[in-house]
Amino acid sequence: MKMLRWVLISIALLGIALVGWVFLRSGGHAPVSREASKVDVATLKDPVLIAKGQYLTTVGDCAACHTSQGGQRLAGGRVVGTPFGDIPAPNLTPDRETGLGDWSFEAFWQALHSGVGRKGELLYPAFSYTSYTKVSRDDALAIFAHLQSLAPVHQPSKPLGLEFPYNVRNSLKAWRALYFKEGEYQPDPAKSAAWNRGAYLVQGLGHCNECHIARDSFGGMRSDQALSGGQIPVQNWYAPDLSTQTNGGLEGWGEKDIVDLLKTGHSAKGTAFGPMAEVVAQSTQHMTDDDLQAIAIYLRSLPARPQMQFEKSPLDTTTMVNQGTKIYGERCAGCHGKDGNGVAGVYPPLNGNSSVNEPTGINAIRVVLLGGFPPATKGNPRPYSMPPFAQQLKDSDVAAVVTYIRQAWDNKAPLVQERDVIKYRHTPID
Amino acid sequence: MKVRAYNRRMDTIAKLCRVRRVFSAVLLFAAASVAGAARAEEGHPLTVPDTLQQRIASCTACHGVHGEGTPESGFFPRLAGKPAGYLARQLKDFQDGLRKYGPMEYTVRHLSPEYMQEIAEYFSAQEVPYARSPLPRVSPEALKRGEELATKGDPSHQIPACAACHGTQLTGVQPNIPGLVGLPYDYLSSQLGSWRTKTRATVAPDCMAEIANRLSASDIGAVSAWLAGRELPSDMHAQPAGSISPPLHCGVLGATGDGA
Numbered sequence A: 001m002k003m004l005r006w007v008l009i010s011i012a013l014l015g016i017a018l019v020g021w022v023f024l025r026s027g028g029h030a031p032v033s034r035e036a037s038k039v040d041v042a043t044l045k046d047p048v049l050i051a052k053g054q055y056l057t058t059v060g061d062c063a064a065c066h067t068s069q070g071g072q073r074l075a076g077g078r079v080v081g082t083p084f085g086d087i088p089a090p091n092l093t094p095d096r097e098t099g100l101g102d103w104s105f106e107a108f109w110q111a112l113h114s115g116v117g118r119k120g121e122l123l124y125p126a127f128s129y130t131s132y133t134k135v136s137r138d139d140a141l142a143i144f145a146h147l148q149s150l151a152p153v154h155q156p157s158k159p160l161g162l163e164f165p166y167n168v169r170n171s172l173k174a175w176r177a178l179y180f181k182e183g184e185y186q187p188d189p190a191k192s193a194a195w196n197r198g199a200y201l202v203q204g205l206g207h208c209n210e211c212h213i214a215r216d217s218f219g220g221m222r223s224d225q226a227l228s229g230g231q232i233p234v235q236n237w238y239a240p241d242l243s244t245q246t247n248g249g250l251e252g253w254g255e256k257d258i259v260d261l262l263k264t265g266h267s268a269k270g271t272a273f274g275p276m277a278e279v280v281a282q283s284t285q286h287m288t289d290d291d292l293q294a295i296a297i298y299l300r301s302l303p304a305r306p307q308m309q310f311e312k313s314p315l316d317t318t319t320m321v322n323q324g325t326k327i328y329g330e331r332c333a334g335c336h337g338k339d340g341n342g343v344a345g346v347y348p349p350l351n352g353n354s355s356v357n358e359p360t361g362i363n364a365i366r367v368v369l370l371g372g373f374p375p376a377t378k379g380n381p382r383p384y385s386m387p388p389f390a391q392q393l394k395d396s397d398v399a400a401v402v403t404y405i406r407q408a409w410d411n412k413a414p415l416v417q418e419r420d421v422i423k424y425r426h427t428p429i430d
Numbered sequence B: 001m002k003v004r005a006y007n008r009r010m011d012t013i014a015k016l017c018r019v020r021r022v023f024s025a026v027l028l029f030a031a032a033s034v035a036g037a038a039r040a041e042e043g044h045p046l047t048v049p050d051t052l053q054q055r056i057a058s059c060t061a062c063h064g065v066h067g068e069g070t071p072e073s074g075f076f077p078r079l080a081g082k083p084a085g086y087l088a089r090q091l092k093d094f095q096d097g098l099r100k101y102g103p104m105e106y107t108v109r110h111l112s113p114e115y116m117q118e119i120a121e122y123f124s125a126q127e128v129p130y131a132r133s134p135l136p137r138v139s140p141e142a143l144k145r146g147e148e149l150a151t152k153g154d155p156s157h158q159i160p161a162c163a164a165c166h167g168t169q170l171t172g173v174q175p176n177i178p179g180l181v182g183l184p185y186d187y188l189s190s191q192l193g194s195w196r197t198k199t200r201a202t203v204a205p206d207c208m209a210e211i212a213n214r215l216s217a218s219d220i221g222a223v224s225a226w227l228a229g230r231e232l233p234s235d236m237h238a239q240p241a242g243s244i245s246p247p248l249h250c251g252v253l254g255a256t257g258d259g260a
Helices: A002-026 A047-059 A062-066 A105-114 A137-149 A169-179 A193-203 A255-264 A274-282 A289-300 A318-336 A362-370 A395-407 A418-425 B002-041 B057-063 B084-095 B102-108 B113-124 B140-151 B162-166 B185-196 B207-214 B217-229
Strands: A079-082 A085-088
Touching: A047 A062, A047 A137, A062 A274, A105 A137, A193 A289, A255 A274, A255 A289, A274 A362, A318 A395, A362 A395, A362 A418, A362 B102, A395 A418, B057 B113, B084 B102, B084 B113, B140 B162, B140 B217, B185 B207, B185 B217
Parallel strands: none
Antiparallel strands: A079 A085
């Protein structure tokens, strides 16, 4: 028996090696050297282009991944955790050895647009080329000019933290065939210029869909459900559905609410926290009013969603909800109000809040545990904060109060249990 | 035997502290919830005080409304009266991941330097009496060693006296150097330990990391015990800026050496 198993394993390994060899032989795209570039040096030094690129680099929030905590901006070093392993974000400063110093614009374009590295290697989609492929060549050139204008920082990349088979880059061919559609954004002539600008920013540089969608077990996104919300792998926050129509995560949000949140970190309908706080702090608060307005117009056009069908839990939650009601009255109502409507401009409403009602309960659980500040922004430089309850409430109390909040007023989300709280109490912060 | 007796004593102290802490927490929350519920039930729209204290509920939930901390356990450090430059630097160090503690890193991640400075100044300006914390039982020899390290240092191991930087009365120096007296043993020893394990660091040259690494484990216990047990000077305020010349070059103190 044992012998047979080894024979089978050997055959399987041989098969994998053979397939791998065929894939490897077919190779990737040819690299473009800096010398052979059609873009001359003077173009890249144009201050107008560089300034435009700086703005677009902020819109794309490149620094979020390509800067380590406390490190030099865009010099790489942050490790992006994925369910398949850790992928370090490389150095984008023009250092010749460790950054983009030897890159041509064509090579940069190939990476951004096609997800292929300078040596022809397939890039891991932790680098969101699935979205960036929609960026126009002109915008990509501006971004490249900005990156090339930075002071070079010598900082080698950390090693790739992927195990077999994920460390075989050619395995990405199958992934790309399933989930990657290459191509610049094509404007819809039937829609307004502002709508098209919004769609371009949201789908392309803004790469909103990279978080705001559910991913399958291969880490792929379903293209037919853009921006419908999903749990962010590893980070364990829930990025809510962004439709403002019936049953949408932002149901009832007006243009002003969307613009306010992106510009200041809070709106009358909700507050940015967790990863979205970072997006607002580093990226969206710096966007022009026109671009924010365009994003709002586009998001407001997302379709209505089907009503969520939650299975009725067989558990009797009476005791739990009673306990939750009591805790809410003692700890939460003082700021969020007995009616769950919060205080406009200060404390977010919990009634009808997508981060309370999202399917998993993760956001409410983690916010109760961690508390925290919305991002300090130009529009809200001294934000009000929420106390963390991790030290004061035990797991069953957190489950009770979160369940109460998710089922009070107009909210009708499923209960959460103690075991969910235990799990997210120990989720690493970064 | 001695060890067991010591442990038993520490256990009792810890239990007493816990009881006291729970009791005061219950009282506080009872008061807070009565007030909160009253407001909420009246059906009036909630009014939110436009004060920094109200804004920083995230800080005061653990560190206390006046930054009193939890002197019984030493777990949540006292912030009251510490020099503002020092406090603002700690927030920045958490932000940059130099000081590592998940909940603090999360809390301060997206605060601006101006807001952090304002929060630091709030806690720095608080006048809160110093509570005494439980002391471990240590030998007279250890206390003597602790006193020697704090007041004279140990030149044979290149360890400067604590007082050389932290002030003649060890109450700190404005604006960047914290006081050491009046702090719990557990807090002091764990800070020295975390400099050695690199969970607490600051901008280079990190002179406290250098010093902590020159101390032996027993030195850390000795100096922490002596500091925690030291009678408090009548004036606990930090010395004025520029009143010391640090023996080491410290990144946190800037170009002038004393950070003034």
